[in-house]
Amino acid sequence: MFLGIEIGGTKLQVVIGEPGQDPVALERMDVQPDRGAIGILDQIETATHRLLQKNKPVGIGVGFGGPVDPQTGIVAKSHQIEGWDRFPLRDWCQKTFNLPTSICNDCDAAALAEATYGAGEGAGSVFYVTVGTGVGGGFVYQGKQFGADRPAIAEIGHMRPGMHADRAEITVESIASGWGLAAEARSRLMGDVSRSLSLSRERGPIAEQTSDEFSRDLLLRCDHDLDQLTAKLIGQAAADGNELARDILDHGTQALGWAIAQVVTLIAPQVIVVGGGVSLMGDQLFFTPLRAQVRRFVFPPLADSYAIVPAALGELVVVHGALALAAQNA
Template sequence: MFLGIEIGGTKLQVALGQPGQDPIALERMDVQPDRGAIGILDQIETAGHRLLQKNAAQAIGVGFGGPVDPQTGVVAKSHQIEGWENFPLGDWCQKTFNLPTSLCNDCDAAALAEAAHGAGQGAGSVFYVTVGTGVGGGFVYQGQPFGADRPAIAEIGHLRPGIHADRPEITVESIASGWGLAAEARSRLMGDVSRSLSAARNRSPITDQTSDEFARDLLLRCDHDLDLLTAKLLGQAAAEGNELARDILEHGTQALGWAIAQVITLIAPQIIVVGGGVSLMGDQLFFTPLRAQVRRFVFPPLADSYAIVPAALGELVVVHGAIALAAKSS
């Protein structure tokens, strides 16, 4: 039996189980940002001891939402929660629970889970992409996480989309993530310069009049409060025929498709597994245009060498990966 821990910016999950099986016990908690890292550690300690009172575990695996050093078990930082800077999380877990502990980034944990027990099962090389609040990646080769000895690996969301993206904030994540899609929608509704893809996809450009109609529709959907405009809302509007929302989503899938094509060209994974909240928009709005954009940009000899598939393990993917990591390291 193994203890798997997922530490995110909004949720915390602690589970007990075996690799490839549903956890026998699971505790899910909301993160309290005002309590910082100390509050999360308190939650882990309480939940972990509660689970371990009923079942013994051999080891602990942790998937952390931010950059980590798997070799030392030290967290570099969290982009959402204060107090994680250079924190020795591996040592803390080992001392708190008296169990050997392995640590990795949450996307690397998810990649391991999908490769071993999910949509990439049976493939020799699997690249995992999550498209949600941010865009992250992980690469598993011959069943092993790749790049554990490097400070970062497979960070597809931080690719710069083209030679003119010369500022660090201009990334694939800034365009294709849920946050990026919502930010572009807000910019368009406020009248900022937009980058329409109408001409690129050989469709009639959106006229000023119809654009105004689609803009009014989006404003009504968020009650004229642009802070409430989300990628999920854009997906709903696009599914119901809002061309402005579709244009924004297509801009995102173009950037993501370009990035995945670069990954395929460089390392030729057999399976690309895509998960995260944005991917839940489905085939018509997400996977079909994404596959078309990947094919558009990929190195032609590799065009038929890969499959792009939805993730299979849902909200427990990082927990599954953490349990698999613990089992591999024990």
């Protein structure tokens, strides 16, 4: 058995089990942001020692929500929680729990899990994309993480969407993530369309002058508090026929589809697995337009060479990947 740890910006999960199987034991906790990295380490230590009283894993795998160096086991930083800069997480785990430890980025862990036990099982090459608060990626080739010896790889969310995206803040993540969709909605409701991507877009009159009816609908859904306007609310509005919400989602899937098309053109993965909260909007609002946009931008000889499928492992995907990482390095 192995111990898998997920360290995110909002949740922590610690499990004991075998890769690809239901966990033998699970502890799930909410992150307390005001306590910073020290608070998270305290939570992990308490939960793990509780699990170790009844279980005897032989190694630890960690999926961390931010850039890490898998070779040194050092966290570069967290974009959500203070106190992680240059933290030696692997050494801390090994000293605290007296078990060999491997760490990687949480999206790389999720990619390994989906490629090995999830929606990409059986494929020789799998590119994983998560579309939630941010947009991340991971690439697994012949069952192994590709680029594990590099500081970062497959960071699809940080691609600049086209040659006209010359502002540092304009990335695929800033447009296609849940945060990006909400930010565009707020800008459109306030009459600011300066965020728009310079890719050609088939946009009707709604793009030039937002309809009062659709704007009022979005405002009502967030009780006229734009800070409460989320991608989930936008998706619900689009499903109910709000054309402004649908146009915002189309913008996001266009940027993401363009980015995935570049990945397919460069490395030709057999399967692209897409997970994360935004992907849960389903086929009509997300996967069908996403597939159309990928096909629009991809190198034509590769247009029928890949499958784009929903993720299969749910909220345990990162810890499944962490267990797999621990097993591979045992």
